[in-house]
Amino acid sequence: MNNLLAGKRGIIFGALDENSIAWKVALKAHEQGAKFTLTNAPVALRLGEINKLAEQCGTVVIPADATLTEDLEKLITQSVEQLGGKLDFVLHSIGMSPNVRKGKAYTDLNYEWFNKTVDISAISLHKLLQTCHKLDAINDWGSVLTLSYIAGQKAFPGYGDMADAKAMLESIVRSFGLYYGNSKKVRINAISQSPTKTTAGTGIKGFGSFFEFAEKMSPLGNAPAEDCANYCITLFSDYTRFVTMQTLYHDGGFSNMGVSEAIMQVFDTEK
Ligand SMILES: NC(=O)c1ccc[n+]([C@@H]2O[C@H](COP(=O)([O-])OP(=O)(O)OC[C@H]3O[C@@H](n4cnc5c(N)ncnc54)[C@H](O)[C@@H]3O)[C@@H](O)[C@H]2O)c1
Numbered sequence: 001m002n003n004l005l006a007g008k009r010g011i012i013f014g015a016l017d018e019n020s021i022a023w024k025v026a027l028k029a030h031e032q033g034a035k036f037t038l039t040n041a042p043v044a045l046r047l048g049e050i051n052k053l054a055e056q057c058g059t060v061v062i063p064a065d066a067t068l069t070e071d072l073e074k075l076i077t078q079s080v081e082q083l084g085g086k087l088d089f090v091l092h093s094i095g096m097s098p099n100v101r102k103g104k105a106y107t108d109l110n111y112e113w114f115n116k117t118v119d120i121s122a123i124s125l126h127k128l129l130q131t132c133h134k135l136d137a138i139n140d141w142g143s144v145l146t147l148s149y150i151a152g153q154k155a156f157p158g159y160g161d162m163a164d165a166k167a168m169l170e171s172i173v174r175s176f177g178l179y180y181g182n183s184k185k186v187r188i189n190a191i192s193q194s195p196t197k198t199t200a201g202t203g204i205k206g207f208g209s210f211f212e213f214a215e216k217m218s219p220l221g222n223a224p225a226e227d228c229a230n231y232c233i234t235l236f237s238d239y240t241r242f243v244t245m246q247t248l249y250h251d252g253g254f255s256n257m258g259v260s261e262a263i264m265q266v267f268d269t270e271k
Contacts, residue, residue, distance in 0.1 A: 004237040006033035009083040011075065013039050013066060013128075014093030014147075017049045019198045021147060022093035024229035030057040032233055034089070037079040041065045066094050066124035072131040079137075086139045089236040092128055092146040095121045095200050100160045103205065114161050121165035122172060129176045129188070140185045143236045146173060147228075148190040148247060150255055158205040170247045177245030187244035189235060194222040194251045216262040218252030 010029065014022035015038055029036055038054055042063045054061045062078050064071035080086055097120075098104075098113035125146050132138050151159035152166025173190045180186040195201055195211040204210065215222045231250050234240055249255045 003033040004233055004239070005029055005089070008034045008088040008236065009079075009085055010034055010036040010087055010089035010091070010236065011039060011079050012036050012091045012093070013064075014091070015040065015050055015053055016044050016047065016199055018053075019225070020093070021193065021196060021198060021225050021228055022091055023053055024225050025091050025093070025232045026053055026057055028229045028233050029089075029236070030059075032237075034236070035059070035083050036089075037062050037075075037082055039064045039075055066092075066128060067119045069127050069131055072128055073135065076131055076135055076137045080135075086142075087132070087137055088139050088142045090128065090132070090138070090142075090144045091232060091236075092125050092144065094124055095147070095162065095165070097121065097160060097162045097165065100162055100205070101203055104160070106160045109161055114164075117161045118165050118168060121162060122168040125169055126172050126176065129172075129180060133180060133183070136184075138180075138184065138186050141238070141241055142184070142186045143240070144180075144186065144188045145232055145235055146188075146190045148192045149195075150192055150249075150251065152192070153247075153255075156210070158207075158210070160205075162204070173247065174245045181244055187241070189243060189245070190247045191228065191231060191235070192247050192249045192251060192255070193225075193228050194218070194254065196222070196225045196228070198225070213263075214251070214254050216266075217257050217260045218254040219257070219260070220252035222254075223250045223252050 012022050012026045038061045045063050050061050062075050064075040097117040099109050148166045151163040152170050170190050173188050177188040195214050228250055
């Protein structure tokens, strides 16, 4: 299907390099006729990779630290100007935990870093939504998406304080979904994605085992980033107008499994 996003304007957060989920969403959104700006934290922009993406998508990069409301205000105002009208979609594809990155165990968290984890990975969504709401920057029936992981709902070793951030993120999706839905018919959802080989993903201790376990547990196997991007496009499109306040699993069936035959075979005592 083509031109699913024709005439739509948006902002895409979180494209760091070509493995990033946001990178793939940007390419698909461009393919489907959307106009959008790209953004990332100033420190991430120094890598310079995102400029290649901007060139491919015929757009600009506007730096913004998603934890700073003044940066968000500038980003949103400049994006509306640059794109020639209010927004129809926003992708929030942001996550980082200093505790996870520095190998701090969940039972020995540095609380200053914990605050950072939650600020970057969850509260930034609230800040983004609140700023858009105040500036009235999103058109009626607009769609905001964020990326989550099942560790926000069930316990997984090694995911550390990111699990708490994801639980909060999914709660913000519901709470802001209520207010923004009432006032402007804006819909807000989280996609809970399979383990994916990106900078954020592979930074988790034991990522390789998570990845292989989920692959063997899921009837369809792990959902690739490319397909996650396709799913995002459908959720930005007009074909999903009444979907809001949800955590939507894009995980090959993992979240509804008890145990799979492939995992049973690993523990087969009758061999
Ligand atoms: N990779 C996985 O296994 C997986 C699985 C489920 C969900 N997710 C989620 O998907 C989202 C995207 O991650 P990814 O896997 O594409 O990895 P990624 O590392 O490519 O993307 C994470 C992005 O967050 C950005 N970021 C960090 N701090 C920021 C700040 N202060 N302001 C603005 N941007 C900031 C980074 O620069 C980077 O672009 C994250 O929320 C992640 O938790 C990832």
